Amino acid sequence: MTYRVIPTSHSDAALDAATDAVAAGEVIVLPTDTVYGVGADASSAAAVQKLLDAKRRGRDVPPPVLVAEVAMARALATGTDDRLTRLADAFWPGALTVILTARATLRMDLGDRGATVAVRVPDHGFTRELLRRTGPLAVSSANVHGREAALSVADAIEQLGDACALYLDDGEASGAVPSTIVDLTGSRARILRHGRLSAADLNAAVPGLIADAAPPDAADDEV
Numbered sequence: 666m667t668y669r670v671i672p673t674s675h676s677d678a679a680l681d682a683a684t685d686a687v688a689a690g691e692v693i694v695l696p697t698d699t700v701y702g703v704g705a706d707a708s709s710a711a712a713v714q715k716l717l718d719a720k721r722r723g724r725d726v727p728p729p730v731l732v733a734e735v736a737m738a739r740a741l742a743t744g745t746d747d748r749l750t751r752l753a754d755a756f757w758p759g760a761l762t763v764i765l766t767a768r769a770t771l772r773m774d775l776g777d778r779g780a781t782v783a784v785r786v787p788d789h790g791f792t793r794e795l796l797r798r799t800g801p802l803a804v805s806s807a808n809v810h811g812r813e814a815a816l817s818v819a820d821a822i823e824q825l826g827d828a829c830a831l832y833l834d835d836g837e838a839s840g841a842v843p844s845t846i847v848d849l850t851g852s853r854a855r856i857l858r859h860g861r862l863s864a865a866d867l868n869a870a871v872p873g874l875i876a877d878a879a880p881p882d883a884a885d886d887e888v
Contacts (some may be wrong), residue, residue: 696835698788710774719828722810727776729783733796755870758788760861806869
């Protein structure tokens with residue numbers, strides 16, 4: 666398979682090509698507000714497996730799901746409460762990934778995700794418009810597992826090559842610091858990965874949300 670590179674400045678052509686590639690079950694590289702991501706149709710187990718294969722990563726680290734709107738996140742999860750509302754009001758779109766309890770009816774084979782799903786609304790206009798067309802996308806950082814996340818399409822191509830059908834070129838990414846990951850599935854929220862948002866930022870939005878601000882161990886392969 667050969668890949669295509671399309672600048673996001675050619676927005677109509679880029680959106681059309683990306684929408685078609687996702688519908689065909691292909692893997693694409695797309696910009697986010699943190700690093701470049703590698704994405705696929707979250708509802709297609711075969712497409713998600715292609716994504717994991719492109720990254721040379723196992724099913725034990727399932728990718729998060731990017732959505733365009735808060736309402737789309739709520740459609741994937743159950744038992745959401747005021748914590749999600751207040752965090753979304755403060756930080757979405759933006760560099761916050763939340764882990765929620767997935768609906769029992771959710772048909773997304775993202776890997777070994779158990780009963781949870783990780784969701785984010787990225788602060789990137791082009792990508793949110795793409796998500797409105799495609800629906801939720803499984804998206805991980807655009808790199809081979811264990812290597813640095815791609816900050817440019819050239820970086821992504823060097824690592825992923827023709828494992829991806831389409832590269833959407835948006836220039837240099839804003840930086841290598843990823844989103845902060847917060848687990849909201851329990852009665853106490855936990856930071857699973859420290860990123861652009863600090864515990865102080867989170868507690869300012871939801872007082873008392875994070876009791877233990879010590880940096881935990883977490884996978885660093887996400888957007």
